[in-house]
Amino acid sequence: MKKLLLGDEAIAQGALDAGLSGVYAYPGTPSTEITEYIQMSALARERGVHSRWSTNEKTAMEAALGMSFMGKRAMVCMKHVGLNVCADPFVNSGMTGVNGGVVVLVADDPSMHSSQDEQDSRFYGKFALIPTMEPSSQQEAYDMTREAFDLSEKVGLPVLMRVTTRMAHSRAVVSIADEAREQNAMNYNAEASHWVLLPANARKRNDVVTAQQAELEQMAVESSHNKYIEGTDHSLGIIASGIGFNYVCECFGGEEKCPYPLLKISQYPLPKELVRRMTEACEEVLIVEEGQPFIEDQVRGVMPGNAQVKGRLTGELPRTGELNPDAVKRALGMPVAEGYAKCDDVAPRPPMLCQGCGHRDVYTALNEVLREYDNARVFGDIGCYTLGFLPPFRAIHSCVDMGASITMAKGASDAGQWPAVAIIGDSTFTHSGMTGLLDAINENADITVIISDNLTTAMTGGQDSAGTNKFEAICRGLGLSDEHLHVVVPLPKNMPEITDIIRKEINYHGTSVIIPRRECMQTLQRHLKAKKAKEAKK
Secondary structure, eight states: EEEEEEHHHHHHHHHHTTTTEEEEOOTTTTTHHHHHHHHHHHHHHHHTTTTTOSSSSSHEEEEEEHHTTTTHHHOEEEEEHEEEEEEEHHHHHHHHHSSSSEEEEEEEOOOOOSSSSOOOOOHHHHTTTTOOOOOSSSSHHHHHHHHHHHHHHTTTSSSEEEEEEHHOOEEEEEEHHHSSOOOOOOOOOOHHHHOOOHHHHHHHHHHHHHHHHHHHHHHHHOOSEEEEEEOOOOEEEEEEHHHHHHHHHHHHSSSSSSOOOEEOEEEEEEHHHHHHHHHHSSEEEEEEOOSSSHHHHHHHOOTTOOOEEEETTTSSSSSSSSOOHHHHHHTTTOOOOOOOOTTSSSOOOOOOOTTTTTTHHHHHHHHHTTTSTTTTTOOSSSSGGGGGGGGOOOOOOOSSSSTTTHHHHHHHHHHOOSEEOOOOOOOHHIIIHHHHHHHHHTOOOOEEEEEEEEESBOOOOOOOOOOTTHHHHHHTTTTGGGEEEEOOOOOOOGHHHHHHHHHHHHHSSSSSEEEOOOOOOHHHHHHHHHHHHHHOOO
């Protein structure tokens, strides 16, 4: 059977066909479509595959480990910065090992299309001493996902699968299996001595996992996804990984037409035996990889002879941003077609908050009040409302990572800043803002927190938000008094009420929370359309 699939969808289909029992994820571009595909799958519904969104990536990773503990296969999905959030359980999962197979899918975002940095998640796989896989095509993404679950159970370790934006969000025809593998039966084979990471147990596991590295490297050497393609011209050798391999093939019109020896790497640890074969045979070696110089750094450490290594570190390929076929052509000394000249007649169109968005009214009210104070500072967070930094609002002064708004506001207040305001979205608050608010309440920090609640995870497409209709209860449970907890409806007609409340709570020298609540315009339109269609059927 053949299907036209995004890279993300190919991964999701591969997981389902591998006998998946649960996917655990927090939405983050460019990984979101994996979980959404599983949520929409008839097979997943029929089999009762878990697919509800997790509160954050850490809870997702830990839940997947719990499913693995009981012998079932689980997948965890996130974008690269989400891997930072779940780093603690992820790294420790290399020590515990697995019972049922675990695949940790991480989608990196070179060029930072929707991210704060260009992190390369392959370093995490090396750090955690677990196998890492990096598909070069949508077909390979499907095949590799199925194999990753088998590999995970074979070696008793989770497997990290890394894709990048272009792979995740481009489509190709994928041949899929006619029948999905049955789910694992639940079992009680997990050994407590592996999973209880007391120092005495962890030291033993550390020795075992470290000793496995030679076996994992030999598997990479023998993997069908890593291949050495001989060439006739040994003045240059090319090592390419992931989507970079596609770009090399595009430059020559196919892998078989490349005149140079070509080493494709899609499974790690780095297959040093294949690398040495190339560096011994070639005068120069060009490393073509999407992301940071992960392979390039390691090749310099294992290379014999006098072969000159080229790549991102030496300037043949750009040090930052996405690769593309033209960048690879330049590195190979091949001619590049001229692009279109820049047109000065086209005005730039920066992103902006939707018309009618409740965040607009929040920023309008906030700006009106803060004009009354000298040197007010507003600490922002990750979400649609980050666009409040741009014109016409220019309303926030920081945005570092999810949940940082509240803790940064507290730290600024500790330093003597007043007013210190934090603005955070509903989904981000439950993701990683609640603990910061608890710190603030415990010390009665002089900050005003605005939880701008649009009843969804809007930035990634309108997924369910874990704390919907629970925020007042959460704030009370953390110890906030009702006197300094307010819910308002962000509409122009309510502006006097909203500005009065903001002013009052800024002038209260303690911790207060204001919750402006109005549904996201995008999800509202979808809900109204669905309601209209339902009524039309009656």
